[in-house]
Amino acid sequence: MGVYYICRHCQTCLGILPKELVRFDMLGFDRLTVDDRRELLMIDPLGNIHVKITCEDCEEALHYNPLLHEIDYIIQ
Numbered sequence: 001m002g003v004y005y006i007c008r009h010c011q012t013c014l015g016i017l018p019k020e021l022v023r024f025d026m027l028g029f030d031r032l033t034v035d036d037r038r039e040l041l042m043i044d045p046l047g048n049i050h051v052k053i054t055c056e057d058c059e060e061a062l063h064y065n066p067l068l069h070e071i072d073y074i075i076q
Contacts, residue, residue, distance in 0.1 A: 001047040003027065007055040009062075014055055024049075 001024075003017040017027075024030060029041060029049075042050040054062070062068050 001049060003049045003051060005051050005053055007058055008052040009054060009058040012055055014053065019048075 001019045003022055004013060005015040006013055040052050044050065
């Protein structure tokens with residue numbers, strides 16, 4: 001299982017942790033609530049974990065344009 005950090009707004013891949021280096025419990029995912037896991041994590045058919053986060057560029061865009069919070073994908 002690899003862990004892929006993907007921006008939830010622009011779909012940019014921000015980082016990858018190889019499966020050899022990590023365990024699910026090492027990353028603190030076991031501390032998330034069921035609802036948070038459902039919202040933030042997606043496991044693909046190969047067992048890779050995709051973590052939805054917000055990149056710096058999208059965070060800045062959201063800061064300066066609060067109405068962007070109303071849409072799922074900032075860059076379309």
